[in-house]
Amino acid sequence: MDAIATDIPDTLKLVDHPTARNAAVATRELPIGTVVLTEPVLTSVLFSYQTGRRCDYCNRSDQAEPELRIRKCTGCEVQGYCGELCQKRHWDSGHKLICRVLFRFMMSDACAALPHDQEVDCRVLSQLVAEIALQRPESAASIDIFESLLPSPHGLEVPPIVPMRRVDHNLLSRVPTLYQRFPNNNHVVQNHLRGIGVAILPLTSRLLNHSCSPNAVLRYILSASEKPRAEVVTIREISEGEEVSIPYLDPAISYPERQNRLKDTYGFDCSCKLCTVQSSMDIHPVDATQVLPLVDLLDPMLCQLAFGEGITIDFQLPEEQLCVRLPEDLQPLMDDSILSVLTERFRLAFRERFFEAAMTVGKTIFAIYLCIYPPYYPQIGVHVLDMAQVAWEKYLNEKIRENLDIVSIYLAIARRILDVYGREGDSGGPLDEANALLGTIQSEEQK
Ligand SMILES: [Zn+2]
Numbered sequence: 001m002d003a004i005a006t007d008i009p010d011t012l013k014l015v016d017h018p019t020a021r022n023a024a025v026a027t028r029e030l031p032i033g034t035v036v037l038t039e040p041v042l043t044s045v046l047f048s049y050q051t052g053r054r055c056d057y058c059n060r061s062d063q064a065e066p067e068l069r070i071r072k073c074t075g076c077e078v079q080g081y082c083g084e085l086c087q088k089r090h091w092d093s094g095h096k097l098i099c100r101v102l103f104r105f106m107m108s109d110a111c112a113a114l115p116h117d118q119e120v121d122c123r124v125l126s127q128l129v130a131e132i133a134l135q136r137p138e139s140a141a142s143i144d145i146f147e148s149l150l151p152s153p154h155g156l157e158v159p160p161i162v163p164m165r166r167v168d169h170n171l172l173s174r175v176p177t178l179y180q181r182f183p184n185n186n187h188v189v190q191n192h193l194r195g196i197g198v199a200i201l202p203l204t205s206r207l208l209n210h211s212c213s214p215n216a217v218l219r220y221i222l223s224a225s226e227k228p229r230a231e232v233v234t235i236r237e238i239s240e241g242e243e244v245s246i247p248y249l250d251p252a253i254s255y256p257e258r259q260n261r262l263k264d265t266y267g268f269d270c271s272c273k274l275c276t277v278q279s280s281m282d283i284h285p286v287d288a289t290q291v292l293p294l295v296d297l298l299d300p301m302l303c304q305l306a307f308g309e310g311i312t313i314d315f316q317l318p319e320e321q322l323c324v325r326l327p328e329d330l331q332p333l334m335d336d337s338i339l340s341v342l343t344e345r346f347r348l349a350f351r352e353r354f355f356e357a358a359m360t361v362g363k364t365i366f367a368i369y370l371c372i373y374p375p376y377y378p379q380i381g382v383h384v385l386d387m388a389q390v391a392w393e394k395y396l397n398e399k400i401r402e403n404l405d406i407v408s409i410y411l412a413i414a415r416r417i418l419d420v421y422g423r424e425g426d427s428g429g430p431l432d433e434a435n436a437l438l439g440t441i442q443s444e445e446q447k
């Protein structure tokens with residue numbers, strides 16, 4: 001614990017935990033929306049489909065900020081930067097050891113044969129090794145914490161790394177040990193809830209345990225000339241002494257699959273509140289052809305549970321996931337095969353402008369989300385914002401004045417949730433979109 005004592009923020013302290021290494025508990029009452037931990041990535045790489053569209057150092061996108069121009073590094077023709085400062089900082093943090101050989105390495109048979117996740121790991125690992133080889137004082141503490149993390153429960157096949165001249169045998173011999181910490185510690189960098197790359201966040205990994213009913217979530221802040229910065233933000237009030245936890249994977253994944261993945265990747269059995277209630281439910285995949293008949297049958301009961309008398313301007317989000325008091329008849333809806341059919345249907349109906357159908361299926365998805373996710377979970381906010389957009393398009397199509405109220409109701413719920421999650425990633429994200437729609441509705445109301 002000593003290595004990290006100076007890095008723990010004053011909102012948290014480490015205590016013993018019956019099964020995990022430690023638990024990070026709140027040192028005081030933390031209101032909803034509090035940033036409890038901030039950590040710049042030790043190193044991060046973009047998924048390959050993002051390269052050329054984002055800066056490899058600050059991760060900002062030229063799509064979101066049209067004044068940005070991503071220029072390729074003339075040395076390797078692989079990495080791209082939004083400006084000279086980002087390029088210099090990336091160079092100093094390790095790219096200088098990699099640049100000269102990167103292109104040839106990426107084109108090599110060994111690299112081309114790697115599956116997608118190993119290809120990403122290979123780039124993260126190379127970047128980490130370069131960072132360690134340079135022995136920069138500013139990353140020393142973070143590297144120490146990374147090396148102190150628990151290793152994966154499995155033996156792993158180590159991907160190749162970019163051959164670097166200035167890396168000695170001692171460091172090369174540590175590569176398997178470094179890699180052993182990847183699968184159960186590395187994080188996906190998210191922009192508006194979509195993955196854009198992979199990051200190493202040693203302090204976050206060391207401090208925060210997993211829960212499928214988390215009271216905090218990660219968000220990423222992208223700023224000019226800086227590495228992406230992860231922030232842990234609370235999504236409900238946390239009392240003093242209560243453990244702060246984040247989701248390592250999506251709580252909407254079906255219970256049996258979630259347990260398997262947590263066991264396999266992280267080596268533990270989750271006994272969070274959601275897992276405890278779902279462990280006694282009969283959850284199994286529903287055949288795609290059976291999803292809609294099942295949903296039609298159960299929808300009235302589900303909506304009664306989630307929305308009571310309906311979604312009105314006084315609608316209050318529940319205190320916690322509705323799963324904790326889910327009637328037995330609704331339990332089959334907790335399998336993710338249901339959500340995948342419904343979300344696809346919602347997307348198609350919206351795209352094809354079947355607004356009534358989109359509103360109906362969207363409402364069911366909202367209700368299922370309220371069963372699975374904590375009420376201020378950002379995915380719910382983004383979905384309800386989509387509902388507000390559908391309702392707005394429907395209003396424009398029909399121009400029925402009362403339907404404008406429906407837009408306002410969904411938008412108010414979305415803004416309440418997204419305000420807690422706050423701004424993250426590129427500008428023009430869900431919160432900005434919600435505020436823009438609010439402006440549009442207000443000027444429509446004045447007409
Ligand atoms: Zn940049």
Ligand SMILES: [Zn+2]
Pocket residue numbers: 073074075076077078079095099100
């Ligand atoms: Zn380069």
Ligand SMILES: [Zn+2]
Pocket residue numbers: 211212213270271272273274275276
């Ligand atoms: Zn759990």
